[in-house]
Amino acid sequence: MATGEFLRNQWYVAATSAEIGTTPFRRIICDEAIVLFRRRDGSIAALEDRCPHRKAPLSLGEIVGDEIQCGYHGVRLDGSGRCTLVPSQKDLPIPRNFGARSFPVIEIHALVFLWMGEAGADPALIPDWSTNTAPGWAAVHGYHYVKANYQLVVDNLLDLSHVTYTHKTTLAGPGVDDVPMEVFVEDEVVKTQRIIRNVDPAPIHRATKGLNGKIDRWQLSEFRAPIYILVTLGAEPAGTTEALQVPSHLVLNSATPETATTTHYFWSVTRCIKTDDLELSRKFLEITYTAFDEDAAILEAQQNSMDRDRSGAPLVNFRGDRGGAAARRIIATKLDEQARLAAAAE
Amino acid sequence: MATGEFLRNQWYVAATSAEIGTTPFRRIICDEAIVLFRRRDGSIAALEDRCPHRKAPLSLGEIVGDEIQCGYHGVRLDGSGRCTLVPSQKDLPIPRNFGARSFPVIEIHALVFLWMGEAGADPALIPDWSTNTAPGWAAVHGYHYVKANYQLVVDNLLDLSHVTYTHKTTLAGPGVDDVPMEVFVEDEVVKTQRIIRNVDPAPIHRATKGLNGKIDRWQLSEFRAPIYILVTLGAEPAGTTEALQVPSHLVLNSATPETATTTHYFWSVTRCIKTDDLELSRKFLEITYTAFDEDAAILEAQQNSMDRDRSGAPLVNFRGDRGGAAARRIIATKLDEQARLAAAAE
């Protein structure tokens, strides 16, 4: 179980685009307090949320032009973290090295991605979540604050057999855990899938697609380190699973760690069918909120149970856990590498 | 002061009979999370409340037949903790040793007793609290969640002189602490008693027995390790204390430790007089709740005060504290013995 360590040289979702405006926005990510704000040209700046002067949170201040002004003594910093003004000694030069750490930011797919490392913020490493904003697609977005470690969220999304037990009123349908889950690992990507044929539909299929007879349904999850899980879901009348080739219902998940035991869980449900159907959008939003509330409840109870467990017993991996276990190995390997590099740099 | 150590090879009251049905019931006892549920034959099972698979609390699941099914991935365990189903790999044998710890349970006296140790769950060690259910007796039951160590509750019940100061509106009457408390220690039992003669009655005596003239009253407390205190109370018109031989008003107390600083305090008030008088039952329930609320308030303040005390000063034992001190010595001796056996077993 990861405790207080996080992969630094990675992109993390810090916020939705809609959250960031011209008033300072505070969010803790990987145990670091960050303040985000939008400059006049629409670009986003991200600084550590701690004035380098007396450590008051910058987010209590205000944005002046493209700069943030501390709400305590008025120190001003630009979006790169460079100090531009110390009011109490305007006549003196600003000390070299006085400033706040800044973080690379890329806004894309209606999300704000933050690079928590020192260097190497390669945009190509951002997941391709273009269906969030692409023409021909409709998206709904949600956020859950989950009091559990982010790897528990990753585990959850890589073994969808839990729908039978955790999501009785939304996603549960017969036969899901009768089908052995397949797992594929390529480099730093883990894919799990289940194709379930000729079963009764789950409540979500009735509500969103009007399916009432036997169906084929499929669940594909694709993990990409450190926190991204793309879930492709489908359901069609039984016998038409060639539709699997054309994913029409995606769930894009980012499990951004806040602390070792809390997660900012951002999710989007996107679809390329009936994109103008607002009632369908409403249904997807409602059902997904209901289902992810159920996930949050079990994940928080799981975290609490692990916190108070003194048995020393490990988590047990069954067939359904192989995807999550592979994701954990990838994260662990990268954490080891990070620690090795840090040690070498000292 | 006991901190995080508890006597393991002991019976603890886990719940009242009424609390346990066919939905899972969670309670933390001696710092261990336990789930209890009733089988179809009415018997009660108790398991650690932590799925051996991914550690989610079993109590979030449901009872299927005589088994509990985890609410996360559907693992099923019977009442002995043996796993009977792993849904994600139905075709494979269940791994040997995969299961949850179970605890011996005995339901008697309208209470559910749990043996927190490994072996030796001897029913003879359960206190004889048959007046809870015996013909010819009437009982009322209550529960207080007290944010204090259970030994503070034991101390409280072994020195009833505190009624004068803590229970002004219910149990306080003149002269109680003018009578030196007598203490008897036999093996693992501690008895304290005060007989107070020719005094004015306390509010409880007026309310429940209509006593308004001078009375004799007596208070006997009998501690049995680790958490049981039987209190026998009596009040009769002055000069008739031979009635002491026929206890008519008993208070049966169990101070089950939840954690080092919290206690599940179960109590029953039983009587063999006017057993059909429901109004009298109501009065006993009301007065006892009022009085034990007062105890809980002072015990929680005492615990808080001890927690923040850095003086290093010990608790002081006066004459009234000899009973509690004897009980503490018994517990300490048994804890030492437990530690010695544990060390020898390693």
Place this chain on the structure above:
Amino acid sequence: MATGEFLRNQWYVAATSAEIGTTPFRRIICDEAIVLFRRRDGSIAALEDRCPHRKAPLSLGEIVGDEIQCGYHGVRLDGSGRCTLVPSQKDLPIPRNFGARSFPVIEIHALVFLWMGEAGADPALIPDWSTNTAPGWAAVHGYHYVKANYQLVVDNLLDLSHVTYTHKTTLAGPGVDDVPMEVFVEDEVVKTQRIIRNVDPAPIHRATKGLNGKIDRWQLSEFRAPIYILVTLGAEPAGTTEALQVPSHLVLNSATPETATTTHYFWSVTRCIKTDDLELSRKFLEITYTAFDEDAAILEAQQNSMDRDRSGAPLVNFRGDRGGAAARRIIATKLDEQARLAAAAE
């Protein structure tokens, strides 16, 4: 940053006079729980709020004559902490050395000062805050519970340039941080001052003095270890700063530490003009509450930010911070001396 250490041989404001009556009053000061109560002659006693018997808080008991009686077993202590009665053994002598620690108390200036050290409680060391009660002066009083270390409150009051950024609707006016702050240190007293000439008035000047044209304003802060800051504020029509010689508006501040991260902040605003104007008193009270609420908010955020900062970076001292830095040096020096004496005494 001071953590859990406090200067012991010092007077601290424990309460306002109005807070202490004939029911016990509990307050934690320098991490010690204290109970205060008023004797029949009006004098105030202060004891540690922990019964020497079983450590219940004495403040849950009651005052009997000039003594406090514990609410658990009735132990009685007089105002010097000497035990006068142990009810459970009235016939035995009270053990020598059984009692509670008492603290020297002086009630003056409508405040209750407590000496937290062992000896040397010299009344001359109490700050001269006679304007709180002196004829010809009118005073309003307030209290803020601030979840921040008291030294952050001291810093705040020694650099009033923050009014521009933190108190926009009350004290902020142009030009304050254009004037370099002057700092004077004499022995254990630190004075900072700014005189700002020919500027527009702040909201408080319009509200309380009807000043609408250009003004001269001044801010003087005088720190006296360990927690006292006398602030003298003034504003007059521009060009009349000789009035500086006659302070008419004082703010008397005591930042009593509760714990390392919480402070009892007592303040009074006193004036020698329009002393009969109750509406003016109301305005001062309202404006000061508004302003100090703003201080409390930024100080609590600063404390929280420091608590979670793992950067190891120090607080930075600019020109405006020299007063606070000098106060911190005085406290640090005295803490070192205290530690040296404590070590020598062992």
